[in-house]
Amino acid sequence: MLAGGQSLIPLMKMRLARPTALIDINFVPGLSGIQSHNGELRFGALARHTDVEMSEAVATIPILHDCAAGIADVQVRNQGTIGGSLAEADPSGDWGATLLTLETSLQCTGPQGERSIRLEDFIKDAYTTVLAHDELVRGITVKKPPRNSGGAYQAFKRSAPVYATASAAVQLTLEGKDICKDIRVVLGCVGLTAIRAKKAEDELRGKKIDGKTIQRAAEAAREAAEPYSDMRGSADYKRALVAALVKRALGIALRRARGERVEAGHEYVGR
Amino acid sequence: MSGVETVSVRVRVNGEPREALVEPRTLLVEFLRENLNLTGTHIGCDTTYCGACTVLLNGRTVKSCTLFAPMADGGEITTVEGLSTNGALHPVQQAFAECHGLQCGYCTPGLLLSTVHLLNKTAKPTDKQIRKAIAGNTCRCTGYQNILKAIRMAADEMGKR
Numbered sequence: 001m002l003a004g005g006q007s008l009i010p011l012m013k014m015r016l017a018r019p020t021a022l023i024d025i026n027f028v029p030g031l032s033g034i035q036s037h038n039g040e041l042r043f044g045a046l047a048r049h050t051d052v053e054m055s056e057a058v059a060t061i062p063i064l065h066d067c068a069a070g071i072a073d074v075q076v077r078n079q080g081t082i083g084g085s086l087a088e089a090d091p092s093g094d095w096g097a098t099l100l101t102l103e104t105s106l107q108c109t110g111p112q113g114e115r116s117i118r119l120e121d122f123i124k125d126a127y128t129t130v131l132a133h134d135e136l137v138r139g140i141t142v143k144k145p146p147r148n149s150g151g152a153y154q155a156f157k158r159s160a161p162v163y164a165t166a167s168a169a170v171q172l173t174l175e176g177k178d179i180c181k182d183i184r185v186v187l188g189c190v191g192l193t194a195i196r197a198k199k200a201e202d203e204l205r206g207k208k209i210d211g212k213t214i215q216r217a218a219e220a221a222r223e224a225a226e227p228y229s230d231m232r233g234s235a236d237y238k239r240a241l242v243a244a245l246v247k248r249a250l251g252i253a254l255r256r257a258r259g260e261r262v263e264a265g266h267e268y269v270g271r
Numbered sequence: 272m273s274g275v276e277t278v279s280v281r282v283r284v285n286g287e288p289r290e291a292l293v294e295p296r297t298l299l300v301e302f303l304r305e306n307l308n309l310t311g312t313h314i315g316c317d318t319t320y321c322g323a324c325t326v327l328l329n330g331r332t333v334k335s336c337t338l339f340a341p342m343a344d345g346g347e348i349t350t351v352e353g354l355s356t357n358g359a360l361h362p363v364q365q366a367f368a369e370c371h372g373l374q375c376g377y378c379t380p381g382l383l384l385s386t387v388h389l390l391n392k393t394a395k396p397t398d399k400q401i402r403k404a405i406a407g408n409t410c411r412c413t414g415y416q417n418i419l420k421a422i423r424m425a426a427d428e429m430g431k432r
Binding site: 002005006009010013022024026027050072073074075076078079159160161162268 | 295298317318319320322325331332333334337338339341342344385388403404406407408
């Protein structure tokens with residue numbers, strides 16, 4: 001299946017993917033809208049990252065805007081799709097980590113009919129999902145977080161067009177001014193899939209969010225990461241980086257949960 | 272082996288209807304350069320990084336090395352050849368020339384189209400917006416400072432019209 005092609009075509013050029021046949025779904029109508037409905041955001045699989053970035057409905061959930069506005073560069077965002085990104089399940093992809101902090105499900109269609117799969121059940125391993133060969137992702141549904149909730153996505157990359165070296169996604173809900181009622185912390189690029197750092201969440205859930213608990217959560221995130229050393233950095237470097245990104249993301253998410261507008265997203269040289 | 276399978280690709284390029292029979296795996300940049308003989312669009316890295324192959328497809332920039340030509344079927348394409356009118360440079364081209372926003376010129380077609388795309392959407396971009404808009408275009412000569420100057424000048428010029 002060929003959607004935006006921004007990952008598949010490079011993979012084919014490197015002969016890492018050698019499909020015998022490709023079906024271009026770009027001309028299928030009705031697959032690219034973004035709608036707000038009944039407390040949910042519904043994305044067509046072919047919604048381009050730029051469409052998500054520009055969507056007014058999406059602006060109400062800042063973590064989604066953080067993610068969409070910083071994926072690769074303008075040209076790639078104009079063409080790449082949210083459905084394609086999730087179906088590729090690249091461990092360094094931005095959408096997987098971001099959407100795991102929210103209640104996200106994928107609507108998948110095949111000859112057997114339609115089924116809805118929760119994102120945590122959809123991603124099995126690096127580049128591997130539960131999609132059958134004759135199935136495709138038709139849309140993505142994201143439940144809107146409650147009012148006193150805030151999130152942030154922080155990704156660090158060496159330059160705009162490349163995958164991040166590490167990333168952190170946080171979505172938290174407050175009780176009062178600084179008690180963490182609920183939270184999800186997800187780490188990207190530091191394992192075979194995006195990693196939910198549950199121990200980091202436990203350091204904060206039900207507790208006051210302050211410098212101390214944020215530090216403990218960042219330490220727990222460092223422990224939860226399972227990075228490999230590669231051209232983007234050593235495993236130790238990535239652990240240190242992901243802890244720093246979790247800390248930053250927590251700080252931004254907290255300010256946003258309190259109603260503050262904060263600009264955030266990908267960091268890279270020359271930005 | 273039987274004959275190679277081909278598909279017809281019909282597009283409008285710089286306002287002109289164009290059509291060619293190509294193998295489905297033909298990249299858009301190959302289609303432009305080899306089938307349509309429009310060699311202003313460059314292939315730099317061929318890995319979706321450098322942006323030398325940037326063109327406008329239906330008003331949005333894309334990296335033409337990372338699209339199969341059939342994906343653009345029915346579309347409206349602008350390449351660097353389509354920027355000038357009756358021999359007069361586009362204000363963005365004029366500004367790049369005046370500010371010396373290039374040295375070897377290899378990345379320039381892509382940078383021009385990324386700039387046109389930016390200024391079509393945002394009449395008075397901030398420096399931050401300019402940097403973000405050209406983050407997908409690599410220049411190995413200039414150090415970017417004169418490119419930034421050129422884009423600021425083009426924005427001012429186009430704002431006066």
